[in-house]
Amino acid sequence: MKPFDYQRAHDVAQAVATVAAEPGAVFLGGGTNLVDHLKLGITAPELLVDVTRLHLDEVEELGDGGVRIGAGVRNSDLAAHPLIRQRYPVLSEALLAGASGQLRNAATTGGNLLQRTRCVYFQDTTTPCNKREPGSGCSALGGYTRHHAIFGASEHCSATHPSDMAVAMLMLDAVVEVQGATGPRRVALADLHRLPGDRPQDDTILEHGDLITAVELPAAPIARRSRYRKVRDRASYAFALVSVAAAVEVADGRITEARLALGGVAHKPWRAERAESALRGAVADDEAFAAAAEAELARARPLEGNAVKLPLLRGAITAVLRDLCEEDSR
Amino acid sequence: MTQAIATGDAGSAMRRVDGPDKVRGTARYAFEYPMKEPAYLHLVQSTITRGRVRAVHDGAALAVQGVLAVLSHTNATRIDPGDETELAVLQSDGVAYRGQPVAAVVAKTPEAAREAAALVGVDYDVYQHDVHLSAARTDLFAPDDTDTHQGDLEAAMAEADTVIDHVYSTPMQHNNPMEPHATIALWDGTSLILHESTQAVRMVHTTIASLFGLERDRVRVIAPYVGGGFGAKGPLHAPVVLACLAAMAVPGRPVKLAVTRRQMFTLVGYRSPTLQRVRLAADAQGRLSAVGDDVTAQSARFTQFVERAGDPSRMMYAAPNRRITHRLAALDTNAPTWMRAPGEAPGMFAPEVAMDELACALDIDPVELRLRNEPEVDPGTHKPFSSRTLAECMREGSRLFGWADRDPAPGVRRHDGWLVGTGMAASTYPALLMPGSSAEIRFEKGRYELRIGASDIGTGAWTVLGQLAAEALGVGVDAVRVHIGDSTLPAASLAGGSSGTVSWGTAITAAARAFREEHGDTPAPGARTTARGSDGADENYSAHSFGAQFAEVHVHADTGEVRVPRLLGVFSAGRIINPLTARSQFIGGMTMGVSMALHEHSVVDPRFGHVVTQDFADYHISVNADIGEIRAEWIDTPDYRANPTGAKGIGEIGITGTAAAVANAFHHATGVRVRDLPITVDAYLLGSRG
Structure with missing residues (x-):
């Protein structure tokens, strides 16, 4: 393992300046992904800048009913926070569906958003991977693709984003606060992650040195009754085959508003806009749920090894919408 | 179960003597x-x-x-x-x-x-390179002494009222x-x-x-x-x-x-994948006239290892016509090795699912079908069984599980969005006795020192070997101190093949008896005696443990997720020396059986030639949330024909039959017949009913 330096940052500006000035520097949050990468040889930074002492660990209530989450808030703390559980249960459920208790205790909000794909070829330095080594080729094409994308992949990469939390946040129209070398800015979560295109090495639009400092959740009365449904290959402690974050409003048996985001299906958390459109105004029944799923699945491009994600997504969307609507009618 | 806790007598539920040191972290493992x-x-x-x-x-x-x-x-x-x-x-x-x-x-x-x-x-x-296993390969070869033919299977198949003829598969799995x-x-x-x-x-x-x-x-x-x-x-x-x-x-x-952990997927062996063509022929009453299991497995090009999945079909059910074969592909891979119940784990999946298919085809209860095919002697060797207790295990299991009320119709029960089914399968594992173990008893400072180069891999040997020595010496277990795990101790056979306790036990019993004969009941300080154990099982008998496993399976009607909320195993493995450690072994085996049924699968990428699922995020083993109510019971039946301890191995039988019981319950829940492991959401979402 290559020797590296470690620094503990004490303020945001200093942390950003340090990393921005050093091409071989990276931020260290909970370390639940980066440390794996160091051991696997996926990355070999010169300098780790620890950002867990920046006091970015508050969950604040905003005046308009929204919530601002510091980037350093641990996943466990966020999942258990009363404001999150009351106003955004989908987020609490998503967090608790991810990883294990020990990992959630360590993982941070900012780090969770920036975790990298678990594609087996990305993690295996003995095989080509365009994301790890641009231009080397994609081993997933013609390989083991059970966990790979059905939406928005390219010939260069079909990896999926592994986060559960980000799927719920996308459904909640979250906004990410970023501190860069030239100052702070706000980025819609929907714009943070990218599709792979011909640059799969770039998971997000962030520049080197950019530090996520907070995530803001706008007020969303619809989210008070929201659900996260994750389907995986075992009952716990596994990445999603597919997941669904959903919220609906129903009046007189008809869906008046619907929000739907999907996980495990693309290089980024996937907003199911076509399904949302199909649901608005529809009678809240299984037929409409399945039709909404079909509307989204029309643009799916499964690989040889992950065709099961189509019926699975149809089933998961139907199940979660049925649960929400049944609850609504009670 | 007996309530006795600390008497330490053989047969009593003595707690692990190594437990406190392990919990405190003071028990030293090799690297430490x-x-x-x-x-x-x-x-x-x-x-x-x-x-x-x-x-x-x-x-x-x-x-x-x-x-x-x-x-x-x-x-x-x-x-x-x-x-x-x-x-x-x-x-x-x-x-x-x-x-x-x-x-x-x-x-x-x-x-x-x-x-x-x-x-x-x-x-x-x-x-x-070439790492592709297929039954269609033209270079498959027959390893020595792994085929048996009795009667004429093809003729029996042609004449039978009902036949089952399918190919079943189990994937590559890695010991972890x-x-x-x-x-x-x-x-x-x-x-x-x-x-x-x-x-x-x-x-x-x-x-x-x-x-x-x-x-x-x-x-x-x-x-x-x-x-x-x-x-x-x-x-x-x-x-x-x-x-x-x-x-x-x-x-x-x-x-x-x-x-x-990643190197565990390259350097230390694996369970070979198996392809098994299983054939059963039966009359209208379900009496088998033929049993066939043609196994294809893999080995390394540089050495030979046979996953003997056909072995259990030689002795499990009566039938005059029988054909068991093994064929190997020599591939550019590392060598397969033993993994809990090598042979029997895959070998009690395919035939036990086939038996369920036969039961469905004939509309006979799966327990009853097996009872109708109980052999009087080992049908492969024609030797008498040292004891044959499958029927008792199935009857007791049926009673405890509530099997009698079961509606056999598949795919008709639904509860809260989940399809519900139950299934069963038989278990078996040979009662092996390894030659070559010796033990020494020394009397020092008022205590008996038991010295034997045995290994405790977490099974409870530290505890039960002391119990066996105390029993044979006629003293309390507190008077015995156990020394194992060192080559300077008297040599002992391996902790494998569910043979450790009985093989070492015969040496311990012999040493204790010889010690008493030599030194009497009041030995002088420093008195010592070494004796050899049994040099193999009595060849006049066919000795096996038996069991029956019953599973309840729920399958989500929308997503196909599979859950096993209830699993019961009833085993008969001779005399149970320590109910606490025995239960752990049975439940551990059954848990690994659920893991085999639902999860474990080493995915080989043939282009590169290696296993690409090389960590626990990608190679799934059942976690706590996958295991519901799990219950192991046993029929305590000392079997002194199997060996002088009356005990039979318990380390491996728990994994045999589990995956078949789960697959059979899955069919009962959904109407989808699964012949390939593991059973994932794909089985229901992409499978066909029937």
């Missing part, structure tokens, strides 16, 4: 021994699957501060592997599988060893004990001391002595505590040999090697 100035070993593994090493460039690695040596085939000590071709590590430029060690770095710190290993350059000549393999090797110029994580102290001792041409008294192997093995720590694999080679390169320095 404090060493003066240790060195650390890090491996360089081939990134090709077949070919030759043209050159090893070690300059950059040697320049790393703290590096003591870089080993490769160009400079490693020559050894004599004989037939143990898997152990011919760094002995030639040949590459036989991807991930094979082609070099290794010894350094003063693990970090330096790791950094330097990444700097070792290896040039290869690359040859074409909690503690990966680990070694500390110290070579002082004349002798070799090994702290080794092994199921078989003596096997390591004799194999290493033989490989390195050392007298046996110049090798010592120490392994008092072992964090599981499941078979992968029985026969030796490459890592321990590498540690010895490294120790010889740096005499006087202990060399530490801890196999990483």
Whole structure:
């Protein structure tokens, strides 16, 4: 393992300046992904800048009913926070569906958003991977693709984003606060992650040195009754085959508003806009749920090894919408 | 279950004597021994699957501060592997599988060893490789003595009222004990001391002595505590040999090697995938006229290992016509090895699902179908069974599970969005008795010291061997102190094949009796006696453990997720020496059976030639949330025909039949018949009813 330096940052500006000035520097949050990468040889930074002492660990209530989450808030703390559980249960459920208790205790909000794909070829330095080594080729094409994308992949990469939390946040129209070398800015979560295109090495639009400092959740009365449904290959402690974050409003048996985001299906958390459109105004029944799923699945491009994600997504969307609507009618 | 807790008598539920030390972290495992100035070993593994090493460039690695040596085939000590071709590590430029060690770095710190290993350059000549297992391969071969034919299976199939003829598959699986393999090797110029994580102290001792041409008294192997093995720590694999080679390169320095979790998927064996064509022929009453199991499995090109999945079908059910065959493909992979119930685990999946298919086809209850095919003697060997207790296990299991009320119709029960079904299967495992164990009893300071080179891989040997000695000596268990896990103790057979307790037990019983005969009931301090145990089972009998497993399975009607909320196993494994440790073994086996049913699958990418699911995020093993109510019961039936202890092995039978019971319950829940493991959401979402 290559020797590296470690620094503990004490303020945001200093942390950003340090990393921005050093091409071989990276931020260290909970370390639940980066440390794996160091051991696997996926990355070999010169300098780790620890950002867990920046006091970015508050969950604040905003005046308009929204919530601002510091980037350093641990996943466990966020999942258990009363404001999150009351106003955004989908987020609490998503967090608790991810990883294990020990990992959630360590993982941070900012780090969770920036975790990298678990594609087996990305993690295996003995095989080509365009994301790890641009231009080397994609081993997933013609390989083991059970966990790979059905939406928005390219010939260069079909990896999926592994986060559960980000799927719920996308459904909640979250906004990410970023501190860069030239100052702070706000980025819609929907714009943070990218599709792979011909640059799969770039998971997000962030520049080197950019530090996520907070995530803001706008007020969303619809989210008070929201659900996260994750389907995986075992009952716990596994990445999603597919997941669904959903919220609906129903009046007189008809869906008046619907929000739907999907996980495990693309290089980024996937907003199911076509399904949302199909649901608005529809009678809240299984037929409409399945039709909404079909509307989204029309643009799916499964690989040889992950065709099961189509019926699975149809089933998961139907199940979660049925649960929400049944609850609504009670 | 008996309430007696601490009497320690054989048969009583004595708590593990090693438990407190393990909980406190004071029980030392191989890697944990404090060493003066240790060195650390890090491996360089081939990134090709077949070919030759043209050159090893070690300059950059040697320049790393703290590096003591870089080993490769160009400079490693020559050894004599004989037939143990898997152990011919760094002995030639040949590459036989991807991930094979082609070099290794010894350094003063693990970090330096790791950094330097990444700097070792290896040039290869690359040859074409082939890792694809298929029953259609034209180069399959029949290993010696693995086929049996009785009567005429084809004719029986042609004449039968009902036949079942399907191909079933089980995937490649990897042993993953909690503690990966680990070694500390110290070579002082004349002798070799090994702290080794092994199921078989003596096997390591004799194999290493033989490989390195050392007298046996110049090798010592120490392994008092072992964090599981499941078979992968029985026969030796490459890592321990590498540690010895490294120790010889740096005499006087202990060399530490801890196999990483990822390396568990390349270096220490695996369960071969199996393809089994199972054929059953029956009359309208369900009486079998023929049983066939044609097994295709894989082995390495450089050695031969047979996953004998056909074995249980030789003795399980009565039928005059029988055909059991094994065919192997020699592939460019590392060698398969033992994994909990080798042979029986896959071999009690395919035929037990086929029996369920036959029960459905004939509309006969699956328990009743099996009862109608109970043999009077072993149908393969025609020997009497030492005891045959399958019927009792099935009846007791039916009673405890509530089987009698079961509606056989598949795919008709639904609860809260889940399809609900139940299924059963039989279990069996041979009652093996290994020759060659000795034990010594010494009387010192008012206590009896039991000395035997046995291994406790987490099963409870530390506890039950003391119980057996106390019983044979006629003293309380507190008067016995147990010494195991060291090659300087009297030699003992391995902890494998569910044979440890009974094989060692015969030696312990013999030693205790001889001690009493020699020294009486009031021995003088220092009195000692050594005796040999049984030299094998009574060949006049066919000796097996039996069991019956019952599973309830729920399948989500929208997503196809599979859950096993209830699992019951009723076993008959002779005399139960300690109900606490026995229950742990049964439940552990059943849990691993659920894991086999639903999860475990090593995915090989044939283009590269290696397993790409090399961590626990991708190679799934059941977690707590996957296991619902799990219950193991037993019928305590001492079997003194099987061996003089009356006990039979319990370590492996729990995994046999579990996956079939789950698959059969899955069919009952959904109407979808599963013939391929593992059973994932795909089975329901992509499967066809019928």
